[in-house]
Amino acid sequence: MEYRKNDIVTLKIEDCGIDGEGIGKADGFTVFVKDAVIGDTVRAKIMKAKKNYGYGRLEEIITPSPDRVEPKCQFARQCGGCQLQALSYEKQLEFKTSKVRGHLERIGGFTDIPMEKILGMDQPFHYRNKAQFPVGKSKDGRIITGFYAGRTHSIIENRDCALGVTRNKEVLDRVIAHMEKFHIQPYDENTGKGLVRHVLIRYGFFTDEMMVCLIINGEKLPGEEALVKSLCQIPETVSVMVNVNKKRNNVILGEKVRLLWGQPYITDKIGEISYQISPLSFFQVNPYQTGRLYGKALEYAQLSGNETVWDLYCGIGTISLFLAQKAKMVRGVEIIPAAIENAKENARLNGFDNTEFFVGKAEEVLPEQFARTGERADVIVVDPPRKGCDETLLSTIIEMQPDRVVYVSCDSATLARDLKYLCERGYELKKVCPVDMFPNTVSVETVVLLSQLKQKPDDYINVTIELDDMDITSAETKATYDEIKKYVAEHNAGMKVSNLYISQVKRKCGIEVGKNYNLPKNEDSRQPQCPEDKESAIVEALKHFKMNS
Numbered sequence: 001m002e003y004r005k006n007d008i009v010t011l012k013i014e015d016c017g018i019d020g021e022g023i024g025k026a027d028g029f030t031v032f033v034k035d036a037v038i039g040d041t042v043r044a045k046i047m048k049a050k051k052n053y054g055y056g057r058l059e060e061i062i063t064p065s066p067d068r069v070e071p072k073c074q075f076a077r078q079c080g081g082c083q084l085q086a087l088s089y090e091k092q093l094e095f096k097t098s099k100v101r102g103h104l105e106r107i108g109g110f111t112d113i114p115m116e117k118i119l120g121m122d123q124p125f126h127y128r129n130k131a132q133f134p135v136g137k138s139k140d141g142r143i144i145t146g147f148y149a150g151r152t153h154s155i156i157e158n159r160d161c162a163l164g165v166t167r168n169k170e171v172l173d174r175v176i177a178h179m180e181k182f183h184i185q186p187y188d189e190n191t192g193k194g195l196v197r198h199v200l201i202r203y204g205f206f207t208d209e210m211m212v213c214l215i216i217n218g219e220k221l222p223g224e225e226a227l228v229k230s231l232c233q234i235p236e237t238v239s240v241m242v243n244v245n246k247k248r249n250n251v252i253l254g255e256k257v258r259l260l261w262g263q264p265y266i267t268d269k270i271g272e273i274s275y276q277i278s279p280l281s282f283f284q285v286n287p288y289q290t291g292r293l294y295g296k297a298l299e300y301a302q303l304s305g306n307e308t309v310w311d312l313y314c315g316i317g318t319i320s321l322f323l324a325q326k327a328k329m330v331r332g333v334e335i336i337p338a339a340i341e342n343a344k345e346n347a348r349l350n351g352f353d354n355t356e357f358f359v360g361k362a363e364e365v366l367p368e369q370f371a372r373t374g375e376r377a378d379v380i381v382v383d384p385p386r387k388g389c390d391e392t393l394l395s396t397i398i399e400m401q402p403d404r405v406v407y408v409s410c411d412s413a414t415l416a417r418d419l420k421y422l423c424e425r426g427y428e429l430k431k432v433c434p435v436d437m438f439p440n441t442v443s444v445e446t447v448v449l450l451s452q453l454k455q456k457p458d459d460y461i462n463v464t465i466e467l468d469d470m471d472i473t474s475a476e477t478k479a480t481y482d483e484i485k486k487y488v489a490e491h492n493a494g495m496k497v498s499n500l501y502i503s504q505v506k507r508k509c510g511i512e513v514g515k516n517y518n519l520p521k522n523e524d525s526r527q528p529q530c531p532e533d534k535e536s537a538i539v540e541a542l543k544h545f546k547m548n549s
Contacts, residue, residue: 001026003029003046003049004049005047005049006045007045007049008043008045008046008059009029009043009044009046009056010042010043010062011024011025011026011031011033011041011042011044011056012024012041013036013039013040013041016037018413018442019083019442020034020083020087020095020442021033021035021083022034022042024036024044029052029053029054030052030054031044031046031053031055032053032055032056035058035077035086036058037065037067037068037086037087037091038065039064039066040065040068041063042058042059042060043060043062045057045059067087068087069085069086070086072125072162073085073158073161073162075146075147075156076162078149079146079148079149079150079156080149080150080151081147081150082162082163083442084440084441085162089439092436092440093120093436096434097118099412099442100115100412100432100434103412103413103415104415106416108416108419108420108423110419110429113429113432115432115433115434116431116432116433117433118435118436118444119289119292119434119435120436120439121288121289121436121439124439124440125440126162127285127289127439128161128163128165128286129165129202129203129204129283129285129286130200131165131200132252133145133146133159133172133200133201134146134147134153134155134198135175135179135187135198136188137188138157143179143180143186144157145158145159145172145175145176145199146158146159153189159172162440164201165203167201167203167210170234171201171210174227174233175212175227177230178230181226182223182226183222184222184223189248192217193217194217195216195217196214196215196217197215197245197252198252199212199215200212200243200252200253201213202266202279203236203266204268205268206268206269207267207268207269209236209267210238210266211238211241211265211279212231212240213243213279214227214242214243215242215244215245215252215254216242218244221242224242227240228240228260232261238263239259239262239263239265239266240259240260240261240262241257241258241264241279242257242258243256243258243279244256253280255280257278257280265281268283268287269287270287270290270294270318270322271291271294271322273318273321273322273346273350274346275316275317275342276316276342276345277342278338278342280336280338280339281315281338281339282315282336282339283315283316283318285437285438286437289436289437289445290318290437293408293435294318294322297319297323297406297447298322298326300404300406300448301326301404302404304326305328306328306378307378307379308328308329308331308378309323309327309331310330310332310379310380310402311332311333311381311383312332312333312362312380312381312383312384312393313385314332314333314334314357315334315336315339317332317357319381319383320343320347320355321346321347321355323381324347324352324355329355330354330356331355331358331369332356332357333357333358333360333361333362333365334358334362335359335360336359340358344357362382362384362389362390362393363390363396364392366393366397366400367393367396367496367498370396370400371496371499371500374499376401377402378403378404379402379403379404380397380400380402380404380406381405381406381407382405382407384414385410387411387414388409388411388417388418389414389418391421392496398422399498399528399531401426401528401529403451403452404449404450404451404452405449405450406447407446407447407448408448410443412444412446415446415448419448423450427451427452428450428452429448429449429450430449431448432446432448433446433448435447479541481499483545484538484541484542484545485497485502487541487544488534488538488541491537491540495537497530497537500528501534501535501538502538504530504535505530505538506547508535509542509547511542511547
């Protein structure tokens with residue numbers, strides 16, 4: 001039977017999509033229904049129809065699933081931020097485990113996945129230490145704040161989110177009262193006019209310190225002293241700030257921050273490590289689960305105190321400092337300069353002198369440092385954004401050949417893609433542990449351990465280099481390492497090779513290199529060996545430059 005838009009169908013929900021929507025079938029026609037859960041029998045109205053599937057709106061729950069629960073928040077369906085709040089927490093954990101496993105199987109091509117039990121929470125509400133409330137007006141002209149409805153910029157009025165801390169409501173009550181008293185208008189996205197855009201609240205769960213930051217479409221807020229006086233009546237307040245964002249875009253925070261009162265940060269802890277957190281800092285929003293997440297990463301790193309570790313996408317040094325407790329040296333990389341300054345300050349705050357931090361893109365800094373020093377890493381930890389790791393970075397990880405790679409991911413689809421790349425080039429998937437950082441939502445963090453595949457002592461790689469084809473004569477020119485790198489990149493789709501690899505290939509070709517250039521520092525040192533594809537590219541470059549042997 002062919003189904004069209006506005007048709008009404010009755011469905012038994014038998015599966016759950018990656019965004020938490022229920023999935024049912026009507027005469028073989030698959031329908032995705034938001035707010036339906038596995039086990040429900042529902043009546044749904046088809047809102048969009050394709051050839052073999054469609055999207056439906058939940059009209060009626062005919063028979064509720066035994067796993068359906070009453071949402072704690074009355075706005076759960078409208079808001080869309082808590083996609084799974086109507087599903088029992090036990091089933092939420094099953095869904096997230098299945099989501100991770102499914103991506104690893106379908107995208108990564110893995111079988112017999114070494115999956116550990118997901119780390120869930122005892123109390124899956126009021127866990128967020130950060131909230132960003134948009135400010136606007138209701139249809140009757142009242143100043144409101146809340147959250148955007150799913151896939152829109154229409155504000156669902158709510159000052160007491162079930163995932164946030166209870167202090168949020170008191171902060172919002174005082175901010176709105178101040179705006180009304182001083183006739184301050186909320187920002188209007190359509191016109192670009194109005195002053196207050198968002199209210200950012202950060203809360204230290206282990207220190208009870210609170211920061212309130214108003215994001216404004218201007219330089220100054222009317223009645224700033226009065227606002228400070230009002231907010232300081234909340235005992236936990238230690239910081240009141242404004243953030244200036246005059247741009248007409250969907251980015252919440254601007255770059256300019258001004259302190260109105262108190263200190264420019266709050267302090268909180270993960271385990272025994274203290275962190276200073278500013279308005280612009282990236283810091284995991286669930287402090288209880290963050291300790292378990294980083295603890296699992298530290299467990300997987302298997303540090304004995306003698307290792308050099310690189311922490312890529314390090315933010316304010318959250319994982320770096322966890323690792324520094326047991327590593328010989330930890331080097332962190334982050335693109336945001338302010339975050340690196342925070343990381344350095346956090347290292348000083350906790351008394352670590354075995355850390356070093358670099359500003360820049362991980363996919364650029366790591367290759368540059370490796371090419372410059374040739375120094376390998378024993379362990380590399382990556383915690384990238386949702387898009388995953390840049391392929392250049394993954395390639396450099398392969399070149400550096402760390403014993404272990406610990407991958408912390410907030411998106412299991414890009415995780416699976418990147419793991420496939422690494423495991424096709426000499427690594428083995430050893431452990432996988434999902435961590436429920438975001439209960440009642442579809443998001444899940446995952447920690448993965450990869451170990452380098454060990455070659456047996458009797459294993460050999462046969463490499464044939466046709467020196468006769470190189471046309472070497474005593475009168476030929478010599479190219480610099482940079483010239484060789486440039487040639488390889490231009491003729492091999494941007495391929496990057498290190499000085500170490502060039503020197504290795506030159507030696508194989510009988511070309512003299514510096515006496516101690518890129519040699520191991522001691523007999524026990526292990527160096528990465530040039531992969532065959534890069535060796536071939538370097539040989540072609542040597543042929544081009546007719547290098548003397």
